[in-house]
Amino acid sequence: MNPKKEKIIETFQLPKDVCLGALRVTLTGNSEAWIENYRGILEYTGTMILLQGKKCQVCFEGTRLSIDYYTNEDMKISGHITCVRYQ
Amino acid sequence: MIAFLKYIKGYVRIRIWGLSPERFMNLCSNRDILLWNIEKDEDIYTMCISLKAFYQLRPIARKTGTRVVILQRVGLPFFVPVILSRKIFCLGLILCVAFWIGSSYFVWDIECSGNYQITDDVMMTFLKEQDVKVGMLKSKLDIEALEKEIRRSFNEVTWTSAKLNGTKLIIDMKENDVPLIPAIKEDQGGKNLIAQYDGTIVSMIVRNGVPKVAIGDVITKGCVLVEGMIPIYNEDTTVREYQYVTSDADIFVRRKMTHQEVLRFDYIKKEYTGREKAGYYFRLGEKEIKFTMERPFLVYDSLIKEQSLRVLKKLDIPVFFGQITYREYQNMEYRYSKEQAKELLLQKINKFFATLEEKGVHIIEKNVRIETEVDQWVLNADLTVEEAVGELIEIPMDDSMENGQSSVEADAVE
Numbered sequence: 001m002n003p004k005k006e007k008i009i010e011t012f013q014l015p016k017d018v019c020l021g022a023l024r025v026t027l028t029g030n031s032e033a034w035i036e037n038y039r040g041i042l043e044y045t046g047t048m049i050l051l052q053g054k055k056c057q058v059c060f061e062g063t064r065l066s067i068d069y070y071t072n073e074d075m076k077i078s079g080h081i082t083c084v085r086y087q
Numbered sequence: 088m089i090a091f092l093k094y095i096k097g098y099v100r101i102r103i104w105g106l107s108p109e110r111f112m113n114l115c116s117n118r119d120i121l122l123w124n125i126e127k128d129e130d131i132y133t134m135c136i137s138l139k140a141f142y143q144l145r146p147i148a149r150k151t152g153t154r155v156v157i158l159q160r161v162g163l164p165f166f167v168p169v170i171l172s173r174k175i176f177c178l179g180l181i182l183c184v185a186f187w188i189g190s191s192y193f194v195w196d197i198e199c200s201g202n203y204q205i206t207d208d209v210m211m212t213f214l215k216e217q218d219v220k221v222g223m224l225k226s227k228l229d230i231e232a233l234e235k236e237i238r239r240s241f242n243e244v245t246w247t248s249a250k251l252n253g254t255k256l257i258i259d260m261k262e263n264d265v266p267l268i269p270a271i272k273e274d275q276g277g278k279n280l281i282a283q284y285d286g287t288i289v290s291m292i293v294r295n296g297v298p299k300v301a302i303g304d305v306i307t308k309g310c311v312l313v314e315g316m317i318p319i320y321n322e323d324t325t326v327r328e329y330q331y332v333t334s335d336a337d338i339f340v341r342r343k344m345t346h347q348e349v350l351r352f353d354y355i356k357k358e359y360t361g362r363e364k365a366g367y368y369f370r371l372g373e374k375e376i377k378f379t380m381e382r383p384f385l386v387y388d389s390l391i392k393e394q395s396l397r398v399l400k401k402l403d404i405p406v407f408f409g410q411i412t413y414r415e416y417q418n419m420e421y422r423y424s425k426e427q428a429k430e431l432l433l434q435k436i437n438k439f440f441a442t443l444e445e446k447g448v449h450i451i452e453k454n455v456r457i458e459t460e461v462d463q464w465v466l467n468a469d470l471t472v473e474e475a476v477g478e479l480i481e482i483p484m485d486d487s488m489e490n491g492q493s494s495v496e497a498d499a500v501e
Contacts, residue, residue, distance in 0.1 A: 040113035046127050067125035067134075072116045 021054035030081045033060060036074045049077055057087040097138040097162030100124075105153030108132045114147045115140075138164055194223050195254040195404050204243055204262050213240060221372065221405050225251060233258075277315030277331025280477040282306045286340030289473055296334030306476075312338055315482050333479065340476045341451065348435045348466040350428055355418050357388075362415040370407040377411075384415035423464070432457060432466040439468075448474040 009019050017024045017037055024036040035051060035058070042057065043050040044067070049060045065079035103111060112132075115122055120140040126133050136144070141157075148155050171177060197219070199210045214220065217236060219228065230249045237247045237260065246261040280296065285307050288300055296313040300306055313334040318326045366379025370393075393409035423431070433455075440450060452471035457464060 040116070041109045044109055044112075044125075044127055044132075066127070067122075069121060069123035070112055070116055070125055071121050072119055 023053040023058055031078060033077045033081060034074060059085045094162045097164035098135050099141050099157050100135050100159040102131055102133050102156045102158050103153045104131045107151050108153055111147060111151040111153045191254060192225055194225055194256050197256045199258045201260045205241055277482050278333040278479045279311050279315050279482055280313040280334040280336055281480045282308055282310050282312055282476050283478050284308050286342030289341050290339045293336040295332050312477055338476050339473050341473050344470050344472060346439060346468045348432050350432055350464045352462050353420050353422050356421055357416045358419045360415045364413045366411045368409055372405045379411055383413040387413045387415045389413050428464045429457060436466055436468055448472050
């Protein structure tokens with residue numbers, strides 16, 4: 001990541017998810033997750049959901065994973081989440 | 088709320104499978120197509136999609152090499168054609184709604200509350216005179232005018248409020264608890280306090296007027312207790328004039344009184360034979376349809392249980408149905424035993440004593456005896472009571488004039 005750009009964002013206290021396009025993951029316990037700023041789904045099985053972000057990939061692992069809704073802006077995953085891994 | 092909107096717009100549950108279902112989903116999101124409840128079962132994905140978006144799926148499916156099958160159709164757009172195909176049902180539904188809406192324009196029930204002195208019948212007759220009746224149009228009802236008319240027509244009503252609650256007209260009113268006191272006229276002639284009955288005076292407090300009797304005096308009916316003419320004397324103790332006042336005093340007399348209660352030897356009692364017959368009726372407003380027989384028994388009484396057909400809480404329709412139970416009985420003649428007669432007579436006399444006490448009469452002494460006459464028991468009670476005495480009577484004008492004149496003449500002579 002460009003250190004200069006990051007410094008400017010920190011100086012002006014701008015939201016990083018908007019300016020840097022970083023993935024935004026909100027977890028509620030281990031049963032629900034809201035994800036914003038993603039590009040798309042790379043892989044979806046009952047035990048793993050792999051999402052493509054702007055600069056990285058995030059992988060949700062667990063059991064009985066399902067997507068409650070899926071739009072261009074955000075999505076909600078529910079099920080029993082055991083692991084969130086960035087790649 | 089969102090679920091309701093989805094139902095209104097309609098959605099389908101689809102199953103997709105093929106080369107790259109993930110890409111199918113990504114393309115959907117890129118084209119702003121909402122997918123929800125996405126689940127995966129082995130190689131098959133199931134998800135929900137709005138009806139409008141479903142028609143845009145064909146190019147996406149072709150591009151991603153997936154196949155789409157509808158599993159379930161949900162929502163109003165699928166339900167309405169089914170309903171519309173049932174014409175009679177639709178007509179019934181429309182007529183039903185029209186009936187409810189139509190009937191809500193009328194007054195279907197009138198309820199009065201807070202009326203004790205004015206009975207419900209009187210109130211209903213009054214309302215009929217005012218053209219306020221069950222089945223009238225709500226728009227023809229002028230509530231404010233009705234309230235004013237109730238207050239104007241019934242003096243004892245101090246407050247009234249009428250309101251329409253759904254199809255029910257509720258009239259609340261408050262009656263005057265305190266008895267109306269007639270305005271005391273300024274008496275020109277004054278009033279005397281006269282004894283209504285004989286007795287001996289036991290206590291006496293005079294607030295206004297000239298006392299003519301004293302404690303211990305024996306008085307007779309009609310004698311003046313307190314005179315409403317107060318003489319005003321000259322310096323030489325002659326009467327200059329009379330001031331006329333309304334006498335006011337608390338005078339108690341002790342007197343003897345008798346009371347008699349009678350009870351016939353025999354009495355008639357209803358004895359139910361146990362035979363009962365039931366009938367039913369149906370009433371619409373004033374009209375009644377009976378499903379009963381004319382004369383079920385020779386001697387009978389009937390018990391009516393009526394219920395109103397209350398469909399909704401706010402919609403009262405004057406439709407009633409009820410059950411009439413006819414119970415046969417026989418009039419049996421019985422004789423009171425001595426103990427029974429004694430008990431009943433004592434109950435009666437105790438009730439009489441209680442009414443006396445309520446009136447402020449103190450019973451000092453009582454002597455009760457029960458005797459038999461030709462065909463009845465007779466209870467005689469000799470009582471000694473103490474009670475208030477005094478009745479206001481206007482001073483006869485001639486009398487007062489004479490007195491006044493004579494006193495003046497007397498002065499002149501002197």
